[in-house]
Amino acid sequence: MNSGSRPSSLLISYLISLLTVALCTGVSWLLFSHVDLSNLIMVYLLGIVALSYWQGTGPSVWGSFLSVLAFDFFFVPPRFTFAVADAQYLLMFLAMLAVGLAISSLAARVRRQVEKNQQAQVQIEAERLRSSLLSSISHDLRTPLAAITGSTSSLLEDGEALEPATRRDLLENIYDESERLSRLVTNLLEMTKLEAGSVPLHREMHHMGEIIGSAISRLEKKIQGHLLTTQIPPDLPLVPMDGLLMEQVVINLLENALKYAPEKTPIHLSAGVEGDRLAVRVADRGPGLPLEDLNHLFEKFYRGAQREKHSGAGLGLAICKGIVQIHGGTIGAKNLTTGGAVFEVFLPLEKNPAKPD
Amino acid sequence: MPENPTVLMIEDELPIRRFLKPSLQSHDFKVLEAVTGTEGLALATSHNPDIILLDLGLPDMDGLEVLKRLREWTPTPIIVITARDKEKDKIAGLDAGADDYLTKPFDVGELLARIRVALRHAQRVKQGGKQDPVFETPDFKVDLSARVVTVRGKEVHLTPNEYDLLAFLIRHAGKVVTQKQILQEVWGPASGDQVQYLRIYVYQLRQKIEADPDRPRYILTESGVGYRLKAD
Numbered sequence: 149m150n151s152g153s154r155p156s157s158l159l160i161s162y163l164i165s166l167l168t169v170a171l172c173t174g175v176s177w178l179l180f181s182h183v184d185l186s187n188l189i190m191v192y193l194l195g196i197v198a199l200s201y202w203q204g205t206g207p208s209v210w211g212s213f214l215s216v217l218a219f220d221f222f223f224v225p226p227r228f229t230f231a232v233a234d235a236q237y238l239l240m241f242l243a244m245l246a247v248g249l250a251i252s253s254l255a256a257r258v259r260r261q262v263e264k265n266q267q268a269q270v271q272i273e274a275e276r277l278r279s280s281l282l283s284s285i286s287h288d289l290r291t292p293l294a295a296i297t298g299s300t301s302s303l304l305e306d307g308e309a310l311e312p313a314t315r316r317d318l319l320e321n322i323y324d325e326s327e328r329l330s331r332l333v334t335n336l337l338e339m340t341k342l343e344a345g346s347v348p349l350h351r352e353m354h355h356m357g358e359i360i361g362s363a364i365s366r367l368e369k370k371i372q373g374h375l376l377t378t379q380i381p382p383d384l385p386l387v388p389m390d391g392l393l394m395e396q397v398v399i400n401l402l403e404n405a406l407k408y409a410p411e412k413t414p415i416h417l418s419a420g421v422e423g424d425r426l427a428v429r430v431a432d433r434g435p436g437l438p439l440e441d442l443n444h445l446f447e448k449f450y451r452g453a454q455r456e457k458h459s460g461a462g463l464g465l466a467i468c469k470g471i472v473q474i475h476g477g478t479i480g481a482k483n484l485t486t487g488g489a490v491f492e493v494f495l496p497l498e499k500n501p502a503k504p505d
Numbered sequence: 506m507p508e509n510p511t512v513l514m515i516e517d518e519l520p521i522r523r524f525l526k527p528s529l530q531s532h533d534f535k536v537l538e539a540v541t542g543t544e545g546l547a548l549a550t551s552h553n554p555d556i557i558l559l560d561l562g563l564p565d566m567d568g569l570e571v572l573k574r575l576r577e578w579t580p581t582p583i584i585v586i587t588a589r590d591k592e593k594d595k596i597a598g599l600d601a602g603a604d605d606y607l608t609k610p611f612d613v614g615e616l617l618a619r620i621r622v623a624l625r626h627a628q629r630v631k632q633g634g635k636q637d638p639v640f641e642t643p644d645f646k647v648d649l650s651a652r653v654v655t656v657r658g659k660e661v662h663l664t665p666n667e668y669d670l671l672a673f674l675i676r677h678a679g680k681v682v683t684q685k686q687i688l689q690e691v692w693g694p695a696s697g698d699q700v701q702y703l704r705i706y707v708y709q710l711r712q713k714i715e716a717d718p719d720r721p722r723y724i725l726t727e728s729g730v731g732y733r734l735k736a737d
Contacts, residue, residue: 330610337590353701355708361719362726378719382712386701392592392729417719 161203165211168195173218180223188223189244196248200255208255212248216241281449284462288332292325299325335463338396339448342470347393349474353386354394356419356428363398364417370403373411379418387426388498393471397479400464401430401491409434409488425477425494433488437481445481468493510624511535513554515545515571516586517564521609525558528613542566549575556624558616559603560586561594569597576602580630582623586611592729599683599730606681606730622679640675642723642736645714647675656714666691667710670703674724674734683731707732 172195176188192215200208217230220241225233232238299318307315341347357380364371364378398417405415409432416431437445444450446469449462472479477495484490512534516522526536537552539545542563549557557575561568572583585598585606595606604623607616629636638650645656649672654661663671669691674682684700692699707726711718725733 326610353704355704357719358704358708358726361711361721362728364720365725376720378717380719382708382718386704395728 158206161207162210164203165199165207165214168199169211169214169218171195172215173222176219176223185223186240189219189240192219192244193247193251196251197255200252205252205256208252209249212245212252215248216245219244284449285336289329292329292332295325296322296329335467338467339463339470342467342474347471347474349390349393351388351390354389354391355386356380356384356394356426357382359389359391359395360398360417360419360428363395363402366395366399367402367406370406374406374409375412375414377414377416379416379420381420384419384426385421385497387495389475389495390471394475394495397468397471397493398428398430400468401493404464404491405430405432405434408432413488421497422494424497426497428493428495429490431484431488431490433486436483436487437489442481446479509533509535510555511537511552512620513537513539513545513548513552513557515539515542515558515563516560517541517562518560521560521586524613525616528617532617540564542568542571545571546574549579549581553579554581556620556627557581557583558586559583561591561598562588569594569601572598572601572603580627582627584616584619584623595730596683596685599681600685604680619679626677626680636676640678640736644716644723647671649675654714657716661713663710663713666706667713670706671710671714674732678734678736681727681731681733685731687731 169192172192176191179188179191196208196211196215199211220230220232220237221228224237224240299322303310303315303318310318338347360378360380364376402415402417409415413433415433417429418431419426419428421427441450446465447462448466450466469479472493472495475495477493479491479493481489481491510533512529514522514525514529514536516525516538517540522538522540526538529536537548537554539548542565545557545559545563548554559568559572559575561572563571568585572585575581575583582604583602585595585603586609587594587598587606588609595608598606604626605619607619636649638648640647640649645654645661647654652668654663654668654671670687673687673691684703687703688699707724708718711721711724715721715723723735725735727733
């Protein structure tokens with residue numbers, strides 16, 4: 149709404165009032181010989197309604213006063229003077245002014261109400277989001293805990309009576325769920341730190357190939373069963389980055405690909421220089437990204453249309469984005485025409501040290 | 506390696522001691538427990554354990570302080586236990602003389618592997634640092650006396666820097682080494698800021714030795730800390 153905070157827009161608003169009143173005067177002039185004087189007031193009031201709707205309270209109040217003056221000058225006898233032939237015209241002026249001011253104030257009230265409604269709407273939305281996030285996190289934390297509690301209590305209760313294979317299975321379940329919980333806690337902490345801006349960046353010159361290799365070896369167990377290929381030119385220049393954080397980015401992207409790409413399908417990691425940027429890509433031959441997810445992929449807690457099938461709080465990609473951004477880089481995702489999806493990270497290059505030896 | 510090595514566990518958290526002690530005992534270790542740094546120092550002095558597990562997050566004193574005091578008089582291998590995200594602690598611990606580190610939460614299997622490596626290394630040092638002249642893995646072999654490196658049957662030429670780096674890693678096989686340690690021992694004390702060159706050398710070494718340099722099997726990066734040559 150036009151609050152006229154800038155001097156130039158203020159001036160323009162008041163000029164528009166002047167013009168509106170002039171327009172009303174023109175229309176009234178045309179109607180003058182055909183209608184009663186009191187009907188001309190309606191024309192001016194319409195003008196004031198328009199002003200309060202489109203320009204705001206100040207200009208419409210100003211317009212109310214101008215309208216009375218114009219009406220007096222141009223139409224009330226004696227015409228073309230500010231004098232009045234009959235005192236009852238003063239009542240007319242008063243009424244006109246009163247109505248004009250009332251319209252302005254009513255319009256102002258309506259505007260305020262609309263603003264309040266919008267704010268309330270935003271707050272309701274935020275509240276809804278927060279409670280759904282909390283229930284989502286709560287669920288993601290409780291599920292592995294339930295599995296752990298259940299499996300361990302089962303072992304404690306019936307340990308002796310269970311088959312060794314069953315006992316082993318329960319123990320593995322406990323182990324797997326603990327790992328999941330650990331990952332979730334790490335992600336939540338990481339996300340919280342990133343949001344609070346309290347992630348210190350320890351920039352050093354790193355070879356992206358080494359970071360990718362490190363990430364791969366951390367996920368070695370999960371990679372079994374997939375065809376992982378890499379394409380990293382050996383003469384890739386060193387790039388300034390926080391090695392640990394970027395490793396986290398690669399790990400998250402790789403974990404994502406492993407989650408969605410079916411077993412036995414290829415996953416390809418590549419890195420290379422493109423112009424003044426270092427590009428890192430993780431591509432898979434999975435089902436690809438649904439169109440409705442594309443714009444929300446990197447949002448916190450977003451889990452996409454496949455949310456039922458896959459666990460995880462939806463933080464991995466948001467963390468990637470946070471880390472890449474504090475490096476001054478960009479991250480994106482798109483579908484491949486050959487099927488599957490590719491996630492791309494771009495980091496700015498900087499002059500690298502001359503290679504020794 | 507002593508028959509039943511004694512391990513001194515300086516750990517204040519009961520839930521951790523609760524699984525560590527039985528696991529260690531089931532692997533024929535004698536276990537001494539200390540719940541504070543002060544108690545740990547006292548037990549170390551009185552019992553002279555074969556290996557010490559030191560949690561850096563102790564209630565009464567700084568774990569690093571305990572480490573430094575121990576290192577003033579004993580070369581006993583020390584493995585520090587730290588929380589995640591505390592890379593600085595790990596590096597500080599290793600530079601202050603710890604032999605290796607573990608991050609909570611950790612696998613007992615991992616702990617035992619590192620204990621074994623540390624004990625083997627300590628044994629070798631006690632015997633005068635004598636090393637097998639030949640270091641062998643399924644993929645590559647290094648004859649340290651002849652300075653010959655064979656990778657999957659074929660002899661490979663390494664530059665002097667690459668060879669020195671590899672020899673250093675072999676001398677500390679199985680143990681983690683910080684970048685600072687590598688730089689100081691291989692290139693001398695003036696090389697503090699050459700970390701990026703170190704990375705390049707490691708990368709070049711991997712290109713020559715690893716079957717898949719992008720997925721190294723032997724020359725492993727310990728993110729944020731340093732490197733480890735996996736010997737098994």
